[in-house]
Amino acid sequence: MPMQSETAEQVVANSPQTQSTSGGKHQARRPWLAGVIVILVVAGIVVSGILQRVRVRAAVTKETAVMAVPVVNVVSPQQTAPSHELVLPGNVEPYMTAPIYSRTSGYVKKWYVDIGARVKNGQLLAEIDTPEVDQQLQQSLSNLNTAKANSRLPRLPRTATRGC
Numbered sequence: 001m002p003m004q005s006e007t008a009e010q011v012v013a014n015s016p017q018t019q020s021t022s023g024g025k026h027q028a029r030r031p032w033l034a035g036v037i038v039i040l041v042v043a044g045i046v047v048s049g050i051l052q053r054v055r056v057r058a059a060v061t062k063e064t065a066v067m068a069v070p071v072v073n074v075v076s077p078q079q080t081a082p083s084h085e086l087v088l089p090g091n092v093e094p095y096m097t098a099p100i101y102s103r104t105s106g107y108v109k110k111w112y113v114d115i116g117a118r119v120k121n122g123q124l125l126a127e128i129d130t131p132e133v134d135q136q137l138q139q140s141l142s143n144l145n146t147a148k149a150n151s152r153l154p155r156l157p158r159t160a161t162r163g164c
Helices: 008-014 016-021 024-067 131-155 158-162
Strands: 107-111 126-129
């Protein structure tokens, strides 16, 4: 009667309820169930990240399309009276420089316009006194008169020239 001598502990250990809680098949299912849960959580994170990027890309594409349209303001020009003159300081410098010499030398006799003042086309700016040129002019006029006098000599009657 060894069977009757079984203790209460052995009976409890052999009962079907105790086997399911103490380890057997139920513990074998837990790693598989945990793996499925981890895979589902990772898949959920990946899917939510992808959906968020798709939404952001669609928003950026829509905003880019709206901003790609240029805004143009059209203004018709109208002629009005000038309200005031705008005077700004500045220097005008040439791209290339070339030395410029006067045709004659002289001295400034009188200034009519200051440097930097506004002038009109044909306005007299200064008078220049040229004594060397004036002397050359007088010499040339004297040479001209001598040449004219010499050209009249053959026309004079011979009597007038022999009397000397």
